[in-house]
Every structure is written in structure tokens, then in C-alpha cells.
Amino acid sequence: MQTGFWGPAHQSVIEYRAMGHRSTKNPPGWRELRRQRWRQTATFHARAMDTLRLLYLAVAPGIAIAVYIHYSDRWDPEPKKLVIKGFIWGALAVFPAMxxxxxxxxxxxxxxSFNDTWWRTIIYAFFGVALAEEACKFFFLKEFIYEDQNFNDPFDGIVYGGMIGCGFATMENIMYVVSAGYETGILRMLTAVPAHAFDGIILGYFMGKAKFCPNPKKLLTQGLVTVIILHGTYDSVAMSNLSWSIYPIFGIVIVGIYLALKAKRELEKTSKRIEFSSKEYFLLEDTGKKEPLTLKDIRNALREGRLKLEDLLVPRTGDRKISIRALWGSQIGLEPRVRAKTPPRVWPAKRVLIFYALTFGFYFYFWFHRNYRNFxxxxxxxxDPELRTLALFAFTIIPFFIYEAIFGEWVPFDPAVGISFNILMAGVEAVFLFVLLRMIRGFFNEDQKKAFPMGLLVLMFFAVSSLRKILPGDIAFYWGWECGLILLQGGVLAVVQKHLNDYWALEREQLADTIAPGPPAKH
Structure with missing residues (x-):
């Protein structure tokens, strides 16, 4: 008997011939066998697509946060190769922690039975999970990136710490989401992934300060203990198996995000101060004092390996010797002294649309925060851009979990109430967008105000957001409708970004006119 897919059908041909029948090209049952093969193929493709969607859901949040962190380094961007290495090291740190x-x-x-009692849960959360994961992040950051010559600015700790955290969160998320499904993926996208990422930022904050401090051990210990406390508190609540534990979890995540953004802003000021400082120094070996160096020159020389942190400098206006390490440490926490106001760089509208689509709309929070920060x-x-972004997050995300808890456990579900609630949430998003656009419009000149359709844009955003939220999941071509609505929403933000780019371009031209040298004086 012939083996393989067509084996039984081909056996029927042999039987036909033995009975004296004329041979046929297609044996009996071939149609049913083909349908079976098609069903098997369709099932395989459906499972493969489902796995790919889960994989995307697991990977996208960590990469989105990593992109945000990388582009936050405005004054001295880190080499992409080392940034990617940091992300990979963070992903590899998952395995020893596991x-x-x-x-x-x-x-x-x-x-x-580690969560049978509350005290076992706390011990395991702090010393079994938080200590393991944060210590692994700390080790990989300290061992493979901390001593690199590209780590030449306190803000670099934010970048590399954030990359370690995002890599760790992404790898861990893949393991959980692919096996547990969409609900776990969405929940972790809002809780565990940002928690890991911003724990990495907090750890990097202390590590960035420690590298340029004469006593780094104290700061390194403080950083590790801080993130272990944050992580352990989060896991203690998450492992408690209480029905209401999601609410304190969101609170812990918001506190962690606030602390991370506050740390980021402090070291961002330091990086900006180094960029624009006009103070000049000489190398101690340069007895002739022929090559004055600004802080920016020193930072570039550190990256290129021409200077070391232990090298001694002498200021132009004094004779007090100071090492580069001590000089860098003295800049932390000081307000930047900017030579001239510089408008933020142009962010292409097309990029806004692409990022909005790739993140299924969650890029809105980053876009919202960046515009407030720029102005x-x-x-x-x-x-306070961070506080406003947290308010947007709190009023547009957390209510969905409260609503689900109410109608999932205590009150029977009512479709009319569900539609009304989703439209209300779309209205809340539109209100936050309106407040931002109203502030932006206040800085436009008269021509820009006339060309800026603020009301229409807010109304379109509200309408599309409402349609997205009330779109039934069992509708035909659901993903096609969903992607189309996402592109429409992203298009609204892209139009706003185009007007913003025109505004910043005009500001840049006016700034260039004010600092341009005038005509030479006539004698």
C-alpha cells in the first residue's frame, strides 16, 4: 500500500483495476482528502498568525519604550550598536534570574506553596524574584557597559539602564504572553513591561551618578536597593491573588514611572549643561595652556578615548586642580546654562503615523508627553509633562479595569452601558488632546492659527476613537477595520505634527535672524 497523503486513495485505484474497472485519474475520495488537507493548512496558518500576533503584542511595548529612551538622549546620542547590545544583554539576563x-x-x-501565607509571599517576592531579577540587570549593566568609554555622561546611565530593563521585559513578556494569550499580553503591556523598563532607568540613574562620583559604592548600593524595594512591592501585591490587587499594582507602576521620569529629567539637565557650558579647562600636562577645552570637548574626548576620567584639569580662571570624574560629578543637579534657546528638532509627521500604527495607538502617550516637554x-x-502624562494614563486606561471588575463580578453586563462607557473614555482622550492643542495654538501667529483646524482635529480624533472602542470583535474583517481606524487616528496626530513642524521651523528661522551678525560698520 502506498504511504503518504494520497495512499488510501491510490489503494482504491488498485482495487478498481483488480475488479476490471477502467482506471481513473482521480481516485475515489480525493475530494474529501483535499478538503481535509485544506482544513489542516488553514488551521496551521490560523495558529501561526495567532502566534505572530501574540509575539508582536509581547515585543512591541518593550521596543516602543526603548525607542523613546534612545531618542531622549538629545545632546550626546549613544552609538546604536552599544544601545542594541544593552537591549540584548537585558534579554539574556532573564535566564539566570529564572x-x-x-x-x-x-x-x-x-x-x-510559596504563596500559601502572606509572609512567604513577601519573602519570595523580595528575595526570590525582585533580588534575582534586579541583581541580574545590575550585573549585566555593571559588567558589560559601565566601563565602556561611550559611557561618558551621567545621562548615559538612563539610556543603558533603560535598555537593560526593556530587553529584560521583552524577553520575559515573550515567555508569558505566547503561552498565556492576549489578556495577559495587554495587562503586562500596562504593568510589568513599563515597571521593568523604568526600574532599569532608576538603576541607571544611580549608576550614571556613581560613575562620576569619588565614592561609587554607596550610590550603586542605593540604586540596587531602591529598585529591589519597588520590584518586591509590586510582586508582593501581584502574588497575593486578591481580586482587587490590580489597583495597587497600577499605583505602584505609576509611582515607579514618576520616579524614573524625575530621575531622567535631572540627568537630562546635566547633559544639557555639559553641552552648552562656556567654561574652559586645560589639561594639567598642557603647561603651555594652548588647547582650552569646554565640557562638551571633554565629553567628546572621553568617548574617543583621548581622555580618562582620572585626568586632571585646571580651569582657565584658576589654578585648582580637578579630575574629570569630580568635574562631571559637580555638574549633576545644576541647572543648565544655555547660550541660546534652541527649538526642538523636527519630528516627521510620517514617523508619527508609523509609530502610532505600530504601537496600536499607545504612541499617543509618548507624543503627548514629548510635546508638553518641548514647550x-x-x-x-x-x-509638569510627566504629571500630565500620568493623568492621561490614569483617566484613560485604569477606568477600563475598574469597569471590567464591576461588570465582571458584581453587576450584570449591559451593552448600552458598555457603549456609553467607551464613548465617555473617547471623550476623555479628546479633552486631553484639546487642552494640549489649545496650549499649542496659543503660541501660533495669526496665519498659523487660521490654518490650524483645532476643533475639526479634536472632533475627528473623538469620532474615530469612539468607533475603535465600540467596534464589535465578531464583525467581519475586524482587523481590517481596526487597522484602518488606527491609521485615521494616527493621521490626526500626523496633521497636528505637521503644523508643529512648521511652527518650530519658523521659530528656528527667527532665532537665526536674531543671532546672525549684522553688516560691518562704516568708518
Whole structure:
């Protein structure tokens, strides 16, 4: 008997011939066998696509945060090769941490029962999980990146620490999401992934300060203990198996994000101060004092390996010797002295649309924060971009979990209430967008105000957001509709970004006119 897919059907041909029948090209049952093969192929393709979607859901949040962190380094961008290495090292740090996490309860005899009591849960959360994961991140950051000559600025700790955290979060997310499904992926996208990323930023903050401090051990210890406390508190609540634990988890994540953004802003000021400082120094060996160096020159020389942190400098206006390490440490926490206000760089509208589509709309939070930050730094506004972004997150994401808890456990679900709630959430998003655009429009000149359709853009954003939220999941071509609506929403932000780019271009031209040298004086 012939083996393979067509084996039974070909056997029927042999039987036909034995009975004296004329041979046929297609044996009996071939149609059913082909349908079976098609069904098998369709099932395989469906499973493959489902796995790819889960993989995308697992990978996208960590990469999106990593891109945000990388582009935050405005004054001295890090080499992409080392940034990618940091991300990979963070991903590899998952495996030794997993080994320790599995061994810890076995050593204590708690295998399968580490969360039977509250005190076991706390011990395992802090010393079995948080200590293992944060220590692995710390080790990989300290061992493979800390001593690199490209780590030449305190803000670099934010970048590389964030990359380690994002890599760790992405690898861990793949393991959880691919096996657990979409609900876990969405929940971790809002909790565990940002928590790992911003724990990495906090760790990098202390490491960035420690490298340029005469007593680094104290700061390194403070950084490790801080992230272990944050991580352990998060895991203690997450492992408690309480029905309401999601609410304190969101609170812990928001606190961690706030601390990370605050640390980022402090070292960002340091990096900006180094970029624009006019103070000049001479190398101690340069007795002739022929080559004055600004802080920016020193930073570039550190990256190129021409100077070391232990090299001694002498300021132009004094004779007090100071090492580069001590000089860098003295700049931390000081306000930058900018020579001239510089408008932020242009962010192409097409890139906004692409990022919005790739992140399924979550890029809105980064775009929202960046625009507030740009206007705060350039116009010297008394606003807090991080606080406003956290408010946007709190009022547009957390209510969905509260709503699900109410209608999932206590109150029967009502479709009309669901539609009303989703439209209300779309309205909240539109209100936050309106407040931002109203502030932006206030800085436009008269021609720009006339060309800027603020009301129409907010209305379109609200309408498309409402349609996205009430779109039934069982509708035909659901993903096609979803992607189309995402592109429409991203298009609204892209139009706003185009008007912003025109505004910043005009500001740049006006700045160039004010600092351009005038005609020579006539004698």
C-alpha cells in the first residue's frame, strides 16, 4: 500500500483495476482528502498568525519604550550598536534570574506553596524574584557597559539602564504572553513591561551618578536597593491573588514611572549643561595652556578615548586642580546654562503615523508627553509633562479595569452601558488632546492659527476613537477595520505634527535672524 497523503486513495485505484474497472485519474475520495488537507493548512496558518500576533503584542511595548529612551538622549546620542547590545544583554539576563527564582523555593522547601501565607509571599517576592531579577540587570549593566568609554555622561546611565530593563521585559513578556494569550499580553503591556523598563532607568540613574562620583559604592548600593524595594512591592501585591490587587499594582507602576521620569529629567539637565557650558579647562600636562577645552570637548574626548576620567584639569580662571570624574560629578543637579534657546528638532509627521500604527495607538502617550516637554523647556512654562502624562494614563486606561471588575463580578453586563462607557473614555482622550492643542495654538501667529483646524482635529480624533472602542470583535474583517481606524487616528496626530513642524521651523528661522551678525560698520 502506498504511504503518504494520497495512499488510501491510490489503494482504491488498485482495487478498481483488480475488479476490471477502467482506471481513473482521480481516485475515489480525493475530494474529501483535499478538503481535509485544506482544513489542516488553514488551521496551521490560523495558529501561526495567532502566534505572530501574540509575539508582536509581547515585543512591541518593550521596543516602543526603548525607542523613546534612545531618542531622549538629545545632546550626546549613544552609538546604536552599544544601545542594541544593552537591549540584548537585558534579554539574556532573564535566564539566570529564572534559574534562581526556581531554585529559591526548592531550597526553602516551599515548592508549590510559596504563596500559601502572606509572609512567604513577601519573602519570595523580595528575595526570590525582585533580588534575582534586579541583581541580574545590575550585573549585566555593571559588567558589560559601565566601563565602556561611550559611557561618558551621567545621562548615559538612563539610556543603558533603560535598555537593560526593556530587553529584560521583552524577553520575559515573550515567555508569558505566547503561552498565556492576549489578556495577559495587554495587562503586562500596562504593568510589568513599563515597571521593568523604568526600574532599569532608576538603576541607571544611580549608576550614571556613581560613575562620576569619588565614592561609587554607596550610590550603586542605593540604586540596587531602591529598585529591589519597588520590584518586591509590586510582586508582593501581584502574588497575593486578591481580586482587587490590580489597583495597587497600577499605583505602584505609576509611582515607579514618576520616579524614573524625575530621575531622567535631572540627568537630562546635566547633559544639557555639559553641552552648552562656556567654561574652559586645560589639561594639567598642557603647561603651555594652548588647547582650552569646554565640557562638551571633554565629553567628546572621553568617548574617543583621548581622555580618562582620572585626568586632571585646571580651569582657565584658576589654578585648582580637578579630575574629570569630580568635574562631571559637580555638574549633576545644576541647572543648565544655555547660550541660546534652541527649538526642538523636527519630528516627521510620517514617523508619527508609523509609530502610532505600530504601537496600536499607545504612541499617543509618548507624543503627548514629548510635546508638553518641548514647550515647557523652550517656552519656560511652569507645567509638569510627566504629571500630565500620568493623568492621561490614569483617566484613560485604569477606568477600563475598574469597569471590567464591576461588570465582571458584581453587576450584570449591559451593552448600552458598555457603549456609553467607551464613548465617555473617547471623550476623555479628546479633552486631553484639546487642552494640549489649545496650549499649542496659543503660541501660533495669526496665519498659523487660521490654518490650524483645532476643533475639526479634536472632533475627528473623538469620532474615530469612539468607533475603535465600540467596534464589535465578531464583525467581519475586524482587523481590517481596526487597522484602518488606527491609521485615521494616527493621521490626526500626523496633521497636528505637521503644523508643529512648521511652527518650530519658523521659530528656528527667527532665532537665526536674531543671532546672525549684522553688516560691518562704516568708518
Amino acid at each position: 534559574f534562581y527564582e526556581e531554585a529559591f523555593p526548592k531550597v526553602l522547601g516551599w515548592e508549590g 515647557m523647556s523652550y517656552k519656560k512654562l511652569n507645567i
